[in-house]
Each structure stands twice: as C-alpha cells, then as structure tokens.
Amino acid sequence: MAYLGSEKLKKLIESKNIISPTPDSSKLSAKIKHGAYELSLGDEVFETDSVDGKRRELTKKKEQVVINPGQFVLLLTEESIRVPKDKIAFISIKAGIKLRGLINVSGFHVDPGFEGKLVFSVYNAGSGPISLERGSQYFLIWFAELDVPKSDTDQYNGKHQGLDSIPLDYIDHLNLSELASPNVLLEKINKNYQDLDTKATKNYQDLDAKATSRNYIYRTGLGIIIVIGFNLFLEWGIYARGLKDGNNDKAELIEMEATLNGLLKHKKELLLQIDSLEKKKERILNEPTTKNGNEKN
Secondary structure, three states: OOEOOHHHHHHHHHHHOOEEOOOOHHHHHHHEEOOEEEEEEEEEEEEOOOOOOOOEEOOOOOOEEEEOOOOEEEEEEEEEEEOOOOEEEEEEEOHHHHOOOEEEOOOOEEOOOOEEEEEEEEEEOOOOOEEEEOOOEEEEEEEEEOOOOOOHHHOOOOOOOOEOOOOHHHHHHHHHOOOOOHHHHHHHHHHHHHHHHHHHHHHHHHHHHHHHHHHHHHHHHHHHHHHHHHHHHHHHHHHHHHHHHHHHHHHHHHHHHHHHHHHHHHHHHHHHHHHHHHHHHHHHHHOOEOOOOOEOO
16 A cells, blocks of 8 residues: 555546545645645534534634534534545644644544545643634645555445534544543533532531630630629628627627526525515514513514
C-alpha cells in the first residue's frame, strides 16, 4: 500500500471528484500539502458542555466554536468525501491545534466506498480553551492505494453512508456518559472540598454555638449557685444571730423569773409574819384584866 503524493492526489480529486465541492485548480493546489488535503470546519458542531445538550448550527461564515478544557466536541467537515473502491483514506488534525491540547479521538481511517461528510470527535486535554471558526482548515486526509481492491460486496455500506450531519446516536452517547477528564475530576475534587469545607464550617459553628450555650448554662448555673449560697449564708447568719439573741433573752427571762420567785417567796414570808403578829395582837387584846385594873401578866 502506497500513499498518494501531492500531484497524484490533485489529479485524483480533479478526475474522480472525491472532494465536494471541488475547488478550482489554483485553490486546490493551495489546499494540498505534503500529500494531504486540508479539510475545513463545516456548519455543525456538538459541545458536551452545551446548555441544552443539542448540536449547534454555525450560520455565519467565521462563527466561533470554543472547546473548553476537559470537554469533547463533535465537528462536521464542510466538504463531503468520496473514497474510491480501490483506495483507503486516513484522517488527522493539524499539528498547530494538536500542540494546544486538542486530541482526535475518532477513527483514523475512512473505508473504501464511503461517501459523505466526516465527523471528527475531539477532546481538549489542554489547560485552556481552544477556539475554532467555521471555514478554517483544521483537518487532514491522505489517500492510499490498495494492493488488492475490495470487491463490491466488501465495500463500505454502513449507517453513516451519505453522512451530512452529526449522528444523533453520537450525541446521545456523549450526553449519557460521564466525562472522565482531569478537568472534570478536578472540578469534582474542588466541589467535594467545598462541600466538606462547608460541612466542617457548619459543624464548627454548631459546636461553637453548643459550646457557647453550654458556657452560658454553666455560667448561669454557677451564678444561681453563688446567689443561693450567699442567701443561705445570710439566712444562716440571721438565724444564728437570732438563736443567740433568743438564748440571751431566755436566760434573762429565767433570771427575772428566779428574782420574781425570790421576791414572791420573801413577800409570802412577810405576809406570814404580819399574819402572826396580827393574831398575837388580837390575842393580847382579848385577854381579861385584874381587879385593880391591871392587866394580867
């Protein structure tokens, strides 16, 4: 199998109409470099980070497509390709955008007998966005001779024959799949870190609030205990002083009662003496006198 050089490729395109639309001779020569034909970005793309998850039409001539880091994009070529049955084609993207981090992850060959536009599935493995515009030449296609041409029954007749739009099954697959890119993983790590940081902050705030509440309860309880203790101390002092004063008053009362009892006893003795004297006086007054008028001794 031998690759076609630039001159053979130019003659093949002019004679077999394998590139459509076929540019005129002067423009054709400008698009063939080192045995490869440069294909342009067409009017349809699909971006995995699109808001609605649908393919997008590029209606303007130089409308821009921005491929963000870690994202897949499906790009449709402007030109349609027709690979002869005795040829096989190989595709790639230009080095200028490869060096910016754009990787071709679609197939690298086009079967003999295929007709239609090409879909390039690319991935941005770089650290920054990559901008493309409609009509610019980003894709390369080479043609090679087959030693033994395939038979008519062995020619390509798959579902993408006559392709003129990005297949919906490609889009559905990318929409359903979770992108396992470093950028997406970094976003997940950052999100998880933010979630953990938020939870940790909330837990810390909750613990701080609980600690503040406990401290408030402790301080309040201690204050209550101090107040109760102080009140008990005052009441005990008052009680003790009252008890002492009561004891003193009781002692004075007992002493007064003893004095009063002594006085009453003495009074009783005096009354007895007075009663005895009165009786003696009465007895003397009642005794009879002698004849000469003298009292009886």
